[in-house]
Amino acid sequence: MIRIALDAAGGDRGPEEVLRAAALVAGRYDITLVGPRELVVSAARAAGVDLSPFGLTDAPEVVGMGEPPSEAIRSKPRSSLTVGLELVASGRADAFISAGNSGAVVAGALLMLGRLPGVDRPGVATHLPTYRGRIIIIDAGANADCRPHHLLQFGVMGSAYYRCTFGNPSPRVGLLNIGEEPSKGNLLARRAYQLLSASGLNFVGNVEGKDLPWDVADVVVTDGFSGNVALKTAEGVGEMLFKAIQAKINQRLRYRLGGLLLAPAFRELLSRYDYAEYGGAPLLGVRGVVVLAHGRSNARALRGAIEMAAEAVRTGVTEAVARAVEQLTVTGPGLGSRLGPDDGGIGPGL
């Protein structure tokens, strides 16, 4: 049975929601709750959740959502993040899931698990719902400042993840940019375009923000700043439009009647396009399975994150990412991780 360490202290909705999620998968996975023991016990009582199917590892310190990541990890060695990641590092759990401070989870994973060989920057691969399916955006926020070869590595890691998860042997990789032509974009995007073109990945070129919902690529590569801006803008606009529709429906009797008839349709749409609660996002490039859940995750979203982590363990995502990055380092002199900070020496031929 796959062993999952679950951060019971993380998330905006409190430990009750995490416990409810655990209850939803009890018996299917071997779940260890990680958090301040008393907090977990009293939350279980409040939520009416039976703790007996779960392990419980005490972690008395709590990392707040606004704390500076590295500082929080260093100053709180007994937080649910460090203790949970330590369970993975020591082989006592197969995966760790947290809806807590995502920067601190990333910092903790770097410190406790370390990077896979050849990986410069682990990247967060977030799932974004599209009209017909979903795309993966990597990096979604772990690396605000990136070099071109980081984006190449995100493409390689994202592809490996996509292959494992969806069985697609050659996922289409796009580069988030502000125009279609190779000459478009900032310096980072223009250089990354060259690296991706020469990479052997199934690179389909630039993808603009307006293309994101239309399934034009499977994996979209970008720096963590732009990726986070895109994801959070999608989240905000989706939320706003549903709220605007609701407000409109309440305006008149005729609209209220229409809203009543359409209620099941709206529920389906809301659940499909709720960007804030779309499962989780694996952190790719570290030695172990780590899944970040959205801070606002409810039990359903957290269950999605648990399933995602279990799937990653089952399909061997960590090993697949390691192999893909290793191959990149071998095949591409000038393409791998050995490049200097400026990607200096890349000839015009690339």
Next chain:
Amino acid sequence: MIRIALDAAGGDRGPEEVLRAAALVAGRYDITLVGPRELVVSAARAAGVDLSPFGLTDAPEVVGMGEPPSEAIRSKPRSSLTVGLELVASGRADAFISAGNSGAVVAGALLMLGRLPGVDRPGVATHLPTYRGRIIIIDAGANADCRPHHLLQFGVMGSAYYRCTFGNPSPRVGLLNIGEEPSKGNLLARRAYQLLSASGLNFVGNVEGKDLPWDVADVVVTDGFSGNVALKTAEGVGEMLFKAIQAKINQRLRYRLGGLLLAPAFRELLSRYDYAEYGGAPLLGVRGVVVLAHGRSNARALRGAIEMAAEAVRTGVTEAVARAVEQLTVTGPGLGSRLGPDDGGIGPGL
């Protein structure tokens, strides 16, 4: 009467749409159509638009949507862009509006009009509809690579524009970022945060993508890459959600009935939140009024862009922007445009 030069050759929908827009404002503004004469005349016939109220300035060359901006401007001195901007430069028109290649419009404006004193980088100020109102995002794509002091100047220019346009004496300026805390973001955002904090602007701190639709600021400052990603993501998600709702409504008789009852409500929402056709975006920081319209603009959207340009002329936006930037250069040693490329020498006190 305000004299408007209108690019008749630009835009995805062809010159007919531009002519229809001109017809909508005929008599209220002195409109000069700029484009290949024969094309304009035959389009007028096709669209059933009477050309007699308008001036027509021949510009036989056409700049395509995908052409590299600077090259297009240099190699086509008789394009509708260069000829139209020349009308403004020579004082024969008060404003120029184009739905054509926006990069080329910016390049052309830099060459033909030049920058206002002290302005390093003119910025595109795009209007984004929010739940209750609108915000201005600057820069929306003219400058893919920015320095911190460019973002400060965008804040100053965006504020001046907002003051003129909406009469708000102290618009709230936010910085697009990936977290609330001042320490969040990439190097550019972190340094820009310091400059904006010390600027005397009504700086309200970081604004995340998910906050954009919720009126948390009036002017949101960012580099052209992230700004463009945010705007186009908003556009794509909005379009996708409306399409998904439509598809859902067609699924069942009950939903179709609900859709029928809600049809007027959806029409209102679509027109309010259609990111693609929300008027135009002034280019701030050049010597003259230039408004970029979305390539997909229909006649209604183009009319919006014309009204926006006329309003900018009426309220003296160019002069207000010039004064604001001048004041910045005077008041802020270390804050103005005289800084080196790395903003070197900014002490920790900022």
